Amino acid sequence: xxxxxxxxxxxxxxxxxxxxxxxxxxxxxxxxxxxxxxxxxxxxxxxxxxxxxxxxxxxxxxxxxxxxxxxxxxxxxxxxxxxxxxxxxxxxxxxxxxxxxxxxxxxxxxxxxxx
Amino acid sequence: xxxxxxxxxxxxxxxxxxxxxxxxxxxxxxxxxxxxxxxxxxxxxxxxxxxxxxxxxxxxxxxxxxxxxxxxxxxxxxxxxxxxxxxxxxxxxxxxxxxxxxxxxxxxxxxx
Numbered sequence: 001x002x003x004x005x006x007x008x009x010x011x012x013x014x015x016x017x018x019x020x021x022x023x024x025x026x027x028x029x030x031x032x033x034x035x036x037x038x039x040x041x042x043x044x045x046x047x048x049x050x051x052x053x054x055x056x057x058x059x060x061x062x063x064x065x066x067x068x069x070x071x072x073x074x075x076x077x078x079x080x081x082x083x084x085x086x087x088x089x090x091x092x093x094x095x096x097x098x099x100x101x102x103x104x105x106x107x108x109x110x111x112x113x114x115x
Numbered sequence: 116x117x118x119x120x121x122x123x124x125x126x127x128x129x130x131x132x133x134x135x136x137x138x139x140x141x142x143x144x145x146x147x148x149x150x151x152x153x154x155x156x157x158x159x160x161x162x163x164x165x166x167x168x169x170x171x172x173x174x175x176x177x178x179x180x181x182x183x184x185x186x187x188x189x190x191x192x193x194x195x196x197x198x199x200x201x202x203x204x205x206x207x208x209x210x211x212x213x214x215x216x217x218x219x220x221x222x223x224x225x226x227x
Contacts, residue, residue: 106159
């Protein structure tokens with residue numbers, strides 16, 4: 001149980017384009033989903049928290065217009081990197097929580113490379 | 116603010132030897148603590164967690180961790196390491212606003 005998937009697992013795009021990453025909880029309802037960014041050999045940096053049906057809460061320094069988050073259902077959240085630039089290249093990881101016990105279950109991550 | 120410290124950046128251990136990864140937390144109340152493992156290019160897998168109760172927690176893959184309030188520690192142990200245990204290990208604590216605060220991580224290398 002507690003499986004979280006991400007799609008795509010990797011993506012290469014041109015500078016200026018937008019990229020959408022999906023995060024799905026496959027066997028439980030996720031009232032809260034989290035989006036993280038991880039740089040090579042570093043820990044995870046929380047970007048935003050999203051609750052189903054409401055606007056995401058962004059961490060300080062994260063541009064909400066740059067990283068659009070939608071949590072339209074209890075099993076799906078999406079992160080759209082708008083007008084991507086090379087500095088947005090990173091490993092993006094989502095996690096999902098059922099909310100009742102605070103355990104976050106992580107997806108396998110998405111490697112974004114912006115050329 | 117709640118935080119965790121992983122003092123060891125990198126640990127090398129021989130296959131079959133025991134492993135202990137250190138984690139110290141900073142939190143006023145009883146913390147919710149986690150250990151996650153990350154293989155290269157992968158997401159994080161939950162090894163074990165502590166919310167309350169028995170201070171010795173058993174996890175998957177033969178790992179265990181012991182919560183010691185007096186030392187503000189939650190160290191991860193495994194009696195006999197396998198080559199497949201080579202990975203990055205993260206300790207984390209739940210903050211007041213239900214977010215995870217991660218340590219910097221410890222890289223484990225297993226030598227034959």
